[in-house]
Amino acid sequence: MAALLLAGVGVPALGQDTPESLLPPGFDDPAPTPAPAPAPGATSAPARPIEQPLPVDPGALPLDNTLGNFAAQADAQAAAVDLSRYELPEFARRSLDRVGIVAAGNAPFPADSFGHADGRFLRTLMRRMDAPIASRWVSIALRRALMSPLDTPANANGADFAADRAWALLRMGEANAARAVIEDVDTDNYTTWLYQVAMQSALASGDPAALCPIADKGAEAIAQRGWAxxxxxxxxxxxxxxxxxxxFExxxxxxxxxxxDNLLAEKVLGTGAQGRRAVTIEWNPVSQLTAWRWGLATATGVEVPAELYQTAAPQVRYWQALAPNIDPVARATAAELAATAGVFSNAGLVDLYSEIEQGGDxxxxxxVARDLRTAYTDGDVGTRIKALETLWDAATTPRTRYARLILTARAASWIPARDKVEETDRLIASMLSSGYDAAALEWRGVAPRGSEGWALLALADPGRSGVAAGDVTGFADGASRRKAQMLLAGLAGLNRMSAGDAQSAAAALDVQIGGVNGWTQAIDAAGQRGDAATVALLAGVGMQSPTWDYVAPEALFHIVAAMRAAGMVNYARMIAVEAVTRAA
Incomplete structure (x- = not known):
């Protein structure tokens, strides 16, 4: 089965295409109880950018012995020092048997959440996964899984496995989470692969100083210009x-x-004490934005031209959203995009726009900041709703429309449920985009049966109230067929429909929930075993698509069902809600 699954990791979703908590207060409390990689080297031709740092000819780096006998004497004195006195005692060293950290506000996944999965299988999944992925809520679950202190599986080196986890997080846009995982490994245990990912992490964080504890050993392990x-x-x-x-010379x-690439490194070099280097960065000849260029430019306060972001992968915009030294106005658009990918929370967006408003520009x-303040603080409910509508209507693409729902989620949760509100569907969708399910469920008696708001609440309701096949097929009459397919897949995966009703609705809507392939077998089995982290990783594999347009309802069914079986029912509910909200 592993070989069958890995052969299809690169195809789209079922193809048939200190980190903050992103969860609202009380969500997923208590913790659930479960029932391409960077190239090792690149060309040394000067015209090529440092994507992975470029190799350097060892002969071009002669030892500097200009201090003559004095240097030799100093070396002899240094050799006499008992360095063992400065080493960590054994009890203070971190084991490679379990690596990871606990994010503030999030209970970690159980340490054995990968179960008995082979490390080679898991590493291949992480390396081949085409990230970022389509679903905000799958991304949140996968981030939480990859960050958690997890047991290193069989047939995997602990440092290399941590590097694979961090590399997946970086490609998802989670620069802070990736760095936290890397820093949980003692530098004495670094491997060549972990050195490579550690450099990428430092660049994604816009913090080249993070390389300093490992620069010398990294240069010994990897003969590349970037390390020099x-x-x-x-x-x-x-x-x-x-x-x-x-x-530098x-x-x-x-x-x-x-x-x-050299000029940006020289600019960093000159920021140190007595640097005395004036370096001007000209972007006109540059046609490609790389991690090296983005990271060093961000660290030195050099603005990256907007058009260069179009040449980079989407996760670079998410790194931009997380960079605290970039002007808040410049980060706003990137932060909204990052929120749709699970990298930014509702609270993070509100804080960012509050900072923008205080700036007075x-x-x-x-x-947007002023409208947001009105939506949150105005004393008149009608005025608050009008401000919400203004924010929602200003969005012009599917992603930005969903981003605005996230931005306004908490404000929407403060609107009292009543019959005369015309924006019931979007208010409910906004609350649920950030997990405010308790507030959203107050609208159960208000949302008309067959409306989108009703469908979202049917998925979000933690109770076990059943939904008939006729209700699902009837929903297709007022909404799109694709939304109805996603509703069916979500309800069936949550076990909210009888087997007969699920089969009847599936036939009417042409959703082949009984289809089987290597991926469905793997995620179904992981769910039944209660291997929560394996389920989250396979869910990410099933969501390999830049948008929801290519996520099949069959994939949604298996993801929701496996998460429910593995004890992650809250995530399962929110993923199903997101699918209906974002379906065209």
Whole structure:
């Protein structure tokens, strides 16, 4: 089965295409009780960017012995020091048998959540998964799983397995989460693969100083220009401009003086004490934004042109949203996109727009901030609803429309349920986009049967009230057929329909919930075993699509059913709700 599944990891969803909690208060409380990788090297041609840091000729890095006998004497004195006195005792060292951290506000997955899955199988899934994925709520569940302190599976080195988890998180846009996982491994245990991912993590965080504890050992393990430049940058940041300058000249040997990757490294180097380097960055000749360029530019306050973001993968925009040293106005659009991918929370968006409002600048972001304040604080309910409508109607694409639902979720939860409100469907969708299910369920007596609001509440209701086949097929008359298919898949996966009703509705809507392939067998079996982390990872594999347009309702059924079986019913409900909300 593993071989059959891995052969299809790269295809779209069932193809037949310190981190904050993203959950509202009380969500998933208590914790559930379960029943391409970076290339090792790149060309050393000076015209190529440092995507993975470029290799350097070891002969271009001669040892610096200009201090002569004094240096030799210092080395002899250093050799006499008993370094063992400065090493961590055994009891203080972190084991590779279990790696991960607990995010604030989130209970971790159980340590044995991968069950008895083979480490090689799990690593292949993580490396081949095409991230970011379609679902906000699957992303949240997968982030939480990959961050948690989990037992290292059989046939996997603990450091390499941590690197694979961090690499998947980076591709999902979760720069902070990835860094936290990496930093839970002692540097003495780093492997070549973990060094590579650690550099990517430092760049995604816009923090080249994070490389300094590992720069020398990284350069020994990986003969690439990026690591040689990292050594130079760290010497500069340590206030050693002369040594930094010499190392920088060696590192950039054989490359063009105008090489953008070298210039950005030199700019970092010059920010240290007594750096005395003035470097001007010209973006005009640059046609591709890489992690190296984004990370060092962000660290030094150099603005990346908006058009260059179009040349990078989507996760770079999510890194931008998380970067605290970028102007809030410049982060606003990226933050809304990041929220749809599960990287940014409702509270994070509200805080960002509050900061924008306090800044006092004019512009579109300031207008959004003022409307948002009205939606949250105005004393008149009608005025608050009108402000919500203004925010929703300003969105022009499916992603931004969903982002605005997330932005307004808590404000929507403060609107009292009553019959005369015309925006019932969007109010319910907004609340549920961020998990405010208790507030949304107050609208059960208000949302008309057969409306989208009714469908969302039928999925969100934690009770076991059944839904008949006629209600599901009837929903298709007022909504799109695809929304009805997603409703059926969600209800069937949550076990809210009898077997006969589910089969009848599936036949009427042409949803082949009984279809079987390697992926369905794997996720169904993991759910039955209660392997929550394996289910979350396989759910991510099943959501390999940039949008919901290519996520099959059959895939949704198996994801929701497996999560329910593995004890993650709250996530299962929210994923099903999201599917109906975002279906065209």
């Amino acid at each position: 430049l990292a050594q130079a940058m760290c010497l500069g940041l340590a206030g050693k401009p002369n040594e930094a300058g010499k190392q 060696r590192a950039r040997s054989g490359t063009s003086p105008s090489d953008i 004019s512009g579109a972001a300031q207008t």
